[in-house]
Amino acid sequence: MPPDQLDSLVAVLDMVRFGEARTRPELSRRAGLGRTVITQRLGQLIGSGLLEEGQLGRSTGGRAPRELRFRAEAGAVLVAELGATGLSAGLTDLAGNLLVHRDATWDIAAGPEATLSLVEELFDALLADGHPSPVWGIGVGVPGPVEFASGRPVAPPIMPGWDGYPVRDRLAARYDVPVWVDNEVNTMALGEVRAGLAxxxxxxxxxxxxxxxxxxxxxxxxxxxxxxxxxxxxxxxxxxxxxxxxxxxxxxxxxxxxxxxxxxxxxxxxxxxxxxxxxxxxxxxxxxxxxxxxxxxxxxxxxxxxxxxxxxxxxxxxxxxxxxxxxxxxxxxxxxxxxxxxxxxxxxxxxxxxxxxxxxxxxxxxxxxxxxxxPLSGRAGLLGAAFMVVDELLSRERLGRWIGHGTPAGRPTLAAG
Incomplete structure (x- = not known):
């Protein structure tokens, strides 16, 4: 996809996704794009299932325009937050709404094999509940420094045995979707700034x-x-x-x-x-x-x-x-x-x-x-992990690599860069 086309595609998607524009005239006015370009980009986004046209909006003198809506239900995200003495797992939609979650008491010092086995067990239980949307990605927060580019913890003080462990690779191989891993405090901060007091x-x-x-x-x-x-x-x-x-x-x-x-x-x-x-x-x-x-x-x-x-x-x-x-x-x-x-x-x-x-x-x-x-208590990390995944999937760097296929599922290498 040509760079200018990708730029306008992401701009249109983000404006609808974040509620900055809800109709074609608003998009044209805010994005500074012509009617033809807006129509083309919306056609791509609606065809991919990311957007849809809904009810009629308010008329400004002519025919009332159709309101546009981001289809948060088009995909789902598996999320996990690992702490020193417990962990949580959940399933969200593409708007970061936490649909279901499960918590467990756990010692992170038990090591990556046992810990991620429990995470996978919780993920499988969440998926077994029969949520209709396909999983598009996985987000994980861990209590230690993470090299974000590789998804590997680096010399984490309270996580013995985790140094350099390929968390991303393991979960990507298991679920065949892109995986992002970050320090849990980063995911908490992201959860707060997108859905909390901040x-x-x-x-x-x-x-x-x-x-x-x-x-x-x-x-x-x-x-x-x-x-x-x-x-x-x-x-x-x-x-x-x-x-x-x-x-x-x-x-x-x-x-x-x-x-x-x-x-x-x-x-x-x-x-x-x-x-x-x-x-x-x-x-x-x-x-x-x-x-x-x-x-x-x-x-x-x-x-x-x-x-x-x-x-x-x-x-x-x-x-x-x-x-x-x-x-x-x-x-x-x-x-x-x-x-x-x-x-x-x-x-x-x-x-x-x-x-x-x-x-x-x-x-x-x-x-x-x-x-x-x-105000989000223990849910900030789960919400932030979901926003992390969705933001990466819908970013300029990645959207053009999968939108033509209709879904990022089955493309775990998207997270690699």
Whole structure:
């Protein structure tokens, strides 16, 4: 397909898909394309099943035009979000609507073979429910750095055995569709900016505080992955020079004094266990008798006023907030969203983070800054994984390679470039 034809085809599709134009006259006016070109491109898109003409729109003096609609039901996307202590799988339409999903408790340290076997089991169960649309692609988020071009994790600190594992290749061979893999925080950020509180926010930072800590960056409305795909890995910012005793805390990445090792969910659980063992917190000591402490136990204890738990959360919030303040000064986002099992729970952590960011950032950078908890809870990553796949499939780089065949299914190499 000639480049100019492909450009106009994608432009027309995107305008209808994102609701920027709903009729032929609107398309012509907004895209700056002639009536003949609009008719030709719509013919291609309607013929491929991506668009359809529906009811009559409002008349502006002549014959009422037919409204155009993106056919989100034309295909489906399998999505998975892998966390340190659990995973989720789902099925969406092409508009990112989550149709069905399943969750499972899981330890990512079990390795890629066992983990992806469970993902495939969940995918198969979702497909067995009989959704009528064919699967067009798969999107996966994992809790570690990913080389986006190859779909392979690279030296992920909390994922032993995953370094260089061909996640994309395995799932593509199993389901015969294109597969994209990204850091789960990136998919969460994309889910929020397209379907959450950050919708229509051009510059945003999404911070996940769970077992570890990571950030997803959105700049100019687009996800910023960086040159290799590891932008936003704030969990391994070194705090050795600013936090007493940080040099004695070894992170899972092998370095010392990382933000994650001092303020992440695993750090909260570790420090709470020490406090309970030393008798400084009867509440946590009582909970410890029932089994190993988790970060959410600290959140719960703090909500009931336990001084040790309150101190631990305030300290974690201060360290996260001071780290974010550097990003806020450097990047000047309009919004910071907190997610993850720890980040999205309780007001104390949120208040501590806000206080540190506002105290350490420039007044202009925080004048209109919003800092809030994610409203999408655990679904942001699944939605973002779906948007990632659909955006790639309908991009200028890929649409022309499959639209003539009617479907990207059966063309797993589309994801390779």
């Amino acid at each position: 919708r229509d926010v051009a510059d945003m930072i999404y911070v996940k505080i769970g077992t570890g800590i990571g950030a997803g960056l959105v700049s100019g409305g687009r996800l910023h992955r960086g040159a290799q795909g590891c932008a936003g890995d704030i969990g391994h910012v070194a705090l050795v020079s600013s936090v007493p005793g940080a040099a004695d805390v070894v992170c899972r990445c092998g370095n010392v004094g990382c933000l994650e090792a001092l303020a992440g969910g695993a750090a909260l659980a570790r420090d709470a266990t020490v406090a309970a063992g030393e008798g400084r917190s009867p509440v946590l000591a009582q909970r410890l008798e029932q089994g190993p402490l988790q970060a959410l136990d600290v959140v719960t204890a703090a909500e009931f006023g336990d001084p040790v738990a309150v101190e631990l959360l305030q300290r974690a919030g201060r360290l996260v907030g001071e780290t974010l303040a550097a990003l806020v000064n450097f990047y000047n986002p309009a919004m910071v969203l907190l997610g993850g099992g720890v980040g999205a729970s309780g007001d104390l952590l949120l208040a501590s983070i806000r206080h540190a960011v506002y105290r350490r950032s420039l007044p202009l950078a925080t004048r209109d800054l919003q800092i809030a908890r994610s």
